[in-house]
Amino acid sequence: MGNESESLSNFIEDIIGNDIRNNKNGGNVVTRFPPEPNGYLHIGHAKSICLNFGLAKKFNGRCHLRFDDTNPVKEDIEYIHSIQEDVTWLGFDWGEHLHYASDYFEKLYQYALELIKSGKAYVCSLNADDIRKYRGTLTEPGRDSPYRNRSVEENQELFVNMKNGTFSDGEHVLRAKIDMSSGNLNLRDPALYRIRKTSHHRTGDAWCIYPMYDFTHCLSDSIEEITHSICTLEFENNRPLYDWVLNELNTPCHPQQIEFARLSLTHTIMSKRKLLQLVQEGRVSGWDDPRMPTISGLRRRGYTPESIRDFCDRIGVARSDSVVEHAALESCIREDLNKRAMRAMAVLNPLKVIIENYPRDLTEELDAVNNPEDPEMGSRKILFSREIFIEEEDFMENPPKKFFRLFPGQEVRLKHAYYVTCTGFRKDEKTGKVTEVHCTYDPATKGGWSQDGRKVKGTLHWVSASHFTSGDVRLYDHLFSVPNPEGDSSGKVFTDFINPDSLMVIKDAVLEKGLAGAAPGDRYQFERQGYFCADIKDSVPGKPVFNRTVQLRDSWAKIMKSGKENE
RNA sequence: UGAGGUGUGGCCAAGCGGUAAGGCACCGGGUUUUGGUCUCGGUAUUCCCAGGUUCGAAUCCUGGCACCUCAGCCA
Numbered sequence: 254m255g256n257e258s259e260s261l262s263n264f265i266e267d268i269i270g271n272d273i274r275n276n277k278n279g280g281n282v283v284t285r286f287p288p289e290p291n292g293y294l295h296i297g298h299a300k301s302i303c304l305n306f307g308l309a310k311k312f313n314g315r316c317h318l319r320f321d322d323t324n325p326v327k328e329d330i331e332y333i334h335s336i337q338e339d340v341t342w343l344g345f346d347w348g349e350h351l352h353y354a355s356d357y358f359e360k361l362y363q364y365a366l367e368l369i370k371s372g373k374a375y376v377c378s379l380n381a382d383d384i385r386k387y388r389g390t391l392t393e394p395g396r397d398s399p400y401r402n403r404s405v406e407e408n409q410e411l412f413v414n415m416k417n418g419t420f421s422d423g424e425h426v427l428r429a430k431i432d433m434s435s436g437n438l439n440l441r442d443p444a445l446y447r448i449r450k451t452s453h454h455r456t457g458d459a460w461c462i463y464p465m466y467d468f469t470h471c472l473s474d475s476i477e478e479i480t481h482s483i484c485t486l487e488f489e490n491n492r493p494l495y496d497w498v499l500n501e502l503n504t505p506c507h508p509q510q511i512e513f514a515r516l517s518l519t520h521t522i523m524s525k526r527k528l529l530q531l532v533q534e535g536r537v538s539g540w541d542d543p544r545m546p547t548i549s550g551l552r553r554r555g556y557t558p559e560s561i562r563d564f565c566d567r568i569g570v571a572r573s574d575s576v577v578e579h580a581a582l583e584s585c586i587r588e589d590l591n592k593r594a595m596r597a598m599a600v601l602n603p604l605k606v607i608i609e610n611y612p613r614d615l616t617e618e619l620d621a622v623n624n625p626e627d628p629e630m631g632s633r634k635i636l637f638s639r640e641i642f643i644e645e646e647d648f649m650e651n652p653p654k655k656f657f658r659l660f661p662g663q664e665v666r667l668k669h670a671y672y673v674t675c676t677g678f679r680k681d682e683k684t685g686k687v688t689e690v691h692c693t694y695d696p697a698t699k700g701g702w703s704q705d706g707r708k709v710k711g712t713l714h715w716v717s718a719s720h721f722t723s724g725d726v727r728l729y730d731h732l733f734s735v736p737n738p739e740g741d742s743s744g745k746v747f748t749d750f751i752n753p754d755s756l757m758v759i760k761d762a763v764l765e766k767g768l769a770g771a772a773p774g775d776r777y778q779f780e781r782q783g784y785f786c787a788d789i790k791d792s793v794p795g796k797p798v799f800n801r802t803v804q805l806r807d808s809w810a811k812i813m814k815s816g817k818e819n820e
Numbered sequence: 821u822g823a824g825g826u827g828u829g830g831c832c833a834a835g836c837g838g839u840a841a842g843g844c845a846c847c848g849g850g851u852u853u854u855g856g857u858c859u860c861g862g863u864a865u866u867c868c869c870a871g872g873u874u875c876g877a878a879u880c881c882u883g884g885c886a887c888c889u890c891a892g893c894c895a
Binding site for chain 2: 262263287288289291321323324326327377380381384385388389390391392393394395422423425426427428435436437438439440441444446447448449463465466467469470486487488489490491492493512514519525567568569570571572573574575576577578580581582583584585587588591592596622625626655657658666667668669670700701702709710711712713714778780781782783805806807808809810811812
């Protein structure tokens with residue numbers, strides 16, 4: 254890894270660079286990636302992972318993986334496993350620094366006691382509804398809770414009893430005593446601890462009170478001696494609270510919170526809640542459905558870690574809200590796979606071609622280059638015979654202008670094989686569908702070359718009709734048919750925009766024989782079509798199943814499309 | 821109408837007072853046994869708007885406008 258060229262520096266690197274120059278934090282750089290284990294990681298997280306681990310690498314520091322597991326009702330061990338797998342797959346290593354906020358529960362509890370002792374926190378016995386009413390609104394200040402002035406002793410006793418399970422959920426809450434009239438609502442005596450009589454996936458029933466994000470995150474950062482705590486823009490309003498907690502308490506250090514814009518991608522969604530909904534409602538096959546923007550979905554789709562890292566590099570890091578076009582992601586995987594994917598021929602919608610002057614009982618072995626971009630990948634043998642399959646769309650009875658594939662009288666090249674000329678075809682009288690095409694071949698063009706210098710405009714991929722393997726091919730498209738599925742202008746919800754054609758399954762496609770040996774996860778370019786990956790769950794040698802990662806650029810399709818639009 | 825942010829081509833994004841990088845997308849030429857790749861060229865007289873400072877402003881100042889975030893005992 255790491256062959257990505259050093260991307261242009263961003264504002265965060267500038268800040269850290271300055272800090273190092275000023276010997277802040279003794280010149281150390283320690284970052285962290287702090288996911289909550291309540292869902293699978295997605296491409297937006299990849300941006301954060303690349304940023305945090307990338308910064309650590311660039312400045313010779315380290316990056317921790319820390320699970321922000323303070324809400325047992327939403328979290329699960331399954332997510333802890335998947336997150337570690339995904340970060341590792343992306344190519345990053347947290348070394349010894351795998352941490353859990355839950356490991357700090359005791360320390361956090363002591364800090365809370367300290368805050369109570371100094372009169373900066375109190376137990377509030379208002380119910381959730383009343384707390385909201387007392388909070389005021391965006392434009393009106395809030396009012397002090399009637400419990401705001403309980404004595405330190407009373408607060409201590411109450412809090413200890415909260416911890417001991419004396420009370421039930423929602424009866425009390427520990428609050429910071431800050432400023433009920435602050436313009437920043439986060440400072441209007443935010444809740445620090447709540448009672449939750451739920452077992453935690455790691456601490457079991459050891460606790461019945463759980464700390465809130467604002468209390469936990471800054472202290473966890475400080476405990477781990479994080480120097481730069483990087484998060485997304487929506488936490489900007491929480492920064493004053495982050496700083497308040499660290500200022501009021503006696504902590505190891507005071508990390509600097511820096512916010513950047515989260516990633517949005519067109520034609521998909523990034524909300525974990527909505528992705529979970531897609532999974533739960535069975536709209537997709539799971540978190541790792543190849544249409545999902547999750548790391549596991551992209552992996553199954555055939556994306557490489559390198560391509561995702563390159564993408565994160567290209568999109569940059571800034572503070573303005575942005576929506577990156579999905580085409581930018583596709584460009585990255587095409588560039589990567591063009592260089593490394595083995596070529597193969599596969600016919601998705603077969604149309605039989607009979608080469609009339611080719612001997613009936615002859616089978617030839619022909620050489621096919623594995624990757625024209627990389628001679629070191631060598632070549633393979635492919636089988637040719639009198640009857641072959643070509644792509645249905647590569648033949649037209651009445652072609653439009655500039656169609657240089659097969660049609661009556663036209664000569665084309667069969668890739669790696671021969672020049673053939675169409676002499677006729679058969680059609681189903683009822684459907685009007687072409688059922689077979691007849692050609693003659695020129696024996697002097699073996700390999701696809703003509704000694705007489707005769708040029709041919711079209712080159713088709715093909716597979717011998719008596720030498721092939723069959724397998725299912727899954728053609729994926731955008732999960733959503735509109736660029737911004739979140740748009741609720743017309744009262745529609747995101748599921749209304751699900752693309753009904755996001756998955757098209759081709760049963761028993763005609764595949765070059767060698768493809769029978771594809772191992773799960775193997776990636777190929779099917780000539781003239783796109784990049785495909787043998788499914789890591791469903792593909793087995795001998796009966797392969799391929800997922801289309803991305804199509805090749807198709808300027809012919811573009812011409813046809815714009816032609817239709819201009820009609 | 822409170823507080824905090826952001827506005828540079830279709831989409832990202834550099835730029836930090838010296839005369840608009842780069843990528844994606846798009847358009848056109850060339851090469852090509854993938855209508856792929858590669859390659860060459862084109863695409864912002866202008867940086868949300870209006871004033872001002874300056875020899876000189878996307879960069880500094882003033883005033884507007886637009887958009888985003890915040891009223892969970894979620895993170």
